[in-house]
Amino acid sequence: MARRGRRAADGAAGVTAPVSTSPAVSFLPALGAQSGSADVPALRTATSLVVLAQSTYRSLTGLPAGGGDRANPVVRDLLSAATTELGDARDALSSATTGAGGRPQTAPDPVYSSVVAQALPTVRSPADVVGVALTLEDVLAQTLVADAAGLSTPALRATALRLGAAAASRKASLLIVSSLLSSAQSDLVVAPPDLTALPAAVGTVGFPDTRFPTSKASPPEEGSG
Amino acid sequence: MTLSSSRPSRRLVLGWGAAGLLGAGALAACSDEPPAAPAGPASGSTTPSTTTSARPAYVGDQRGVALCAALASLAASLYSGAVTAAGDGRLGQVPGVVTAFLSGAGAQHTEHAAAWNALLTAAGRPAVSGTPLSVETERRATLGRAAAPTDLLAVAVDIEASVGATVLARAGEFTDAGAAALAATVAPVAAMHGATAAFLLGRPTGVAPGPAGAALGPDALLV
Numbered sequence: 001m002a003r004r005g006r007r008a009a010d011g012a013a014g015v016t017a018p019v020s021t022s023p024a025v026s027f028l029p030a031l032g033a034q035s036g037s038a039d040v041p042a043l044r045t046a047t048s049l050v051v052l053a054q055s056t057y058r059s060l061t062g063l064p065a066g067g068g069d070r071a072n073p074v075v076r077d078l079l080s081a082a083t084t085e086l087g088d089a090r091d092a093l094s095s096a097t098t099g100a101g102g103r104p105q106t107a108p109d110p111v112y113s114s115v116v117a118q119a120l121p122t123v124r125s126p127a128d129v130v131g132v133a134l135t136l137e138d139v140l141a142q143t144l145v146a147d148a149a150g151l152s153t154p155a156l157r158a159t160a161l162r163l164g165a166a167a168a169s170r171k172a173s174l175l176i177v178s179s180l181l182s183s184a185q186s187d188l189v190v191a192p193p194d195l196t197a198l199p200a201a202v203g204t205v206g207f208p209d210t211r212f213p214t215s216k217a218s219p220p221e222e223g224s225g
Numbered sequence: 226m227t228l229s230s231s232r233p234s235r236r237l238v239l240g241w242g243a244a245g246l247l248g249a250g251a252l253a254a255c256s257d258e259p260p261a262a263p264a265g266p267a268s269g270s271t272t273p274s275t276t277t278s279a280r281p282a283y284v285g286d287q288r289g290v291a292l293c294a295a296l297a298s299l300a301a302s303l304y305s306g307a308v309t310a311a312g313d314g315r316l317g318q319v320p321g322v323v324t325a326f327l328s329g330a331g332a333q334h335t336e337h338a339a340a341w342n343a344l345l346t347a348a349g350r351p352a353v354s355g356t357p358l359s360v361e362t363e364r365r366a367t368l369g370r371a372a373a374p375t376d377l378l379a380v381a382v383d384i385e386a387s388v389g390a391t392v393l394a395r396a397g398e399f400t401d402a403g404a405a406a407l408a409a410t411v412a413p414v415a416a417m418h419g420a421t422a423a424f425l426l427g428r429p430t431g432v433a434p435g436p437a438g439a440a441l442g443p444d445a446l447l448v
Contacts, residue, residue, distance in 0.1 A: 074429050081430035141413060148396065148409035157405060158397030161412055165389055168413030172420035173429050192427025195320040195374065203325030206424070207417040210336045211410035 039156060040102030041224035042147050045109065046160070047093040048223025049143055052108035053136040054086040056116050060129050063120075072126040074189050075177060079133065082170050089163045096159050109223040112139060126189075127181040134174040139216055141167035146217035164212075172206035179205045282448050287345060289395035290404050291353050292446045293411075294341035296391055297334045299356040300384050303368055304331025307377045310368070319374045326425060327377060330418040334388070337411050344403055357447040360437075367437060378422045379432075385419035386438030388412075394440045 057079050060066035067076050094104035112135075119132050144164030151157045179202060180188050188198055283291040307327045311319035342352035358364075364384075371377050389412050396408035423432040 077430055145409050145413055148412075149402075149406040154397045154399070157409070158393060161393055161396050161409055164409070165393065165413045165416040169416040169420040169431070172417035173424055176421065176424050177429075191429055193425065195322055195425060196318075198320065198322040198425075200321035200325040203322040203327075203421065203425070204329035206421040207329065207333065207414055210333045210414065211340075211407075212413040212417075214410070 037101075038220065039100045039151050039153075040097060042151060042220040043093055043097040043100060043156070044102060044105035045218050045220050045223035046140070046143050046147055046163075047090060047097065047105035048107060048109040049112065049136070049140045049218060050086050050090045050093060051106065052112055052116065053133075053140055054083055054090065055108060056120075056132065056136060057083045057086065059120060060123065060132060063123055063129070065123055065125050066129045070125070071129075072177075072181075072186060072189050074191055075126045075129055077191075078170070078173055078177070079129070082133070082137075085166055085170070089166065092159055092163060096156055100156065105223060107223070107225075109218065110225070111218070111222055112136065125181075126186065127178065130174050130178045130181060134171065134178060137167050137171040137174060139218060140164075141171055141212070142214050142217040145212050146214040168212055175208070176202055176206045283345070283350065283446070286399050286401045286404050287348065287350055288443050288446065289398060290341050290344050290401075291350075291448070292441060292443055293392055293395060293408070294338050294345065294353040295356055295358050295446055295448075296388055296441060297338035297341060297411075298353065299358055299361060299364065300388055301331050301334040301338060302356055303364060303380065303384055304328070304334065306365070306368055307331075307371070307380065310371060311374070311377065316371060316374055316377070319377070323374045323377060323425065326418075326421055327381070330381065330385075330421070333414055333418070337414070340407055340411070344401075344407065347403075353448065358441065359445045359447060360441065364437065375426060378426050381422040382419055382426070382432050383434050383437040385415045385422065386434035387441060389415040389419065390438065390440035394442075 061076070061079050061083070062068075064070040066079060097104045115135070116132065119128075119135075123129055123132060141164050144160045144167060148157050148161035148164055151160055177189050180186065180198075183199075185199075188194065304327050308324060308331065310316055311324050311327065338353075346352050367383075368377075368380050371380060392408050392412040392415065396405060396412065399405040399408060419434075420431070423429065426432060
């Protein structure tokens, strides 16, 4: 997971900064400045991340800590639901790619494929499972949110935003679970949870940013090949 | 792999720049119209703050932005009311994790409202004052019927679903770059609030919202 945080350190002005109410110099290109031809690589890259996440979730489910005897039931359910949602996302992005005049991507993102390939053999615990999933959901959500502002048509932007919000939702759930597993409170990762036993910090750990960041979004060409 | 050098455009798209929105485009197109009347009290109030105006104060993208501003303000106000309810003993002992969630989500909605309003004022339009929405009275009444901490979380599920759906619907229509960029970074945060409420309710894979979780249309804005 070495790639996590790299783009966060890029210093992208304004992207992750707290919301300001003071107008600033505009950096914004006009909507549609990304031409229709640029839509296809962006959509294919987003699809490649979805393809990778879905296949990775299936792999994780096959591990003892993901879907086997060492699995946490909540984590197992999250993986299962995410796999279904990612299938829907793949269909939506493939349809959008076709509509934009491109060929749907079927291959996984090459950069994060290598990250996953290195990580999977090291997965031993539910916390490891959540760590891998969190990495993929984070980059997927950030990529789709970037697309939601950069694609050339309102319909494409709306599709990206809908799917990005779904990925963000999964990220939030994983952040909550991760916070408990990493603090040796796996007994609290149950449904329904014991609200009186949960640390207060769990109430906000799922939404760390006032505006969803995009500094780790994959570049449009990353998974378009 | 140098990600940072390969896609500068994405940083620019989502950078904060109020002038790009509502500035030279559709939002400023109506800047010669009269400002809206103040809409009344906002956060924490249990009194509806709706008002009506003889003519639309906001049109085009402005109307969508104003709707999102008003809804974010209403969400913040409802969360403020929920925190108050959590502390007054009427709901029994409210767990700290619930109160923390309500406070944290409410604070982010307050910032979202400010960001939406900043787009309007940068375009020469008045910020939305109060929470002038047709659903306000009903939403406050729903919160008032909460009888247990989990009721507060259920209200939160609907709040977040409505905010997310409303922003998503407007995002599909915005022609202004700033409005589209703000929508893109706000809607996912509402989704994360909703996921947190669902987790606390014991439904970590999600809760289907009720009718109050539907998107609001432009007609819901009463100014």
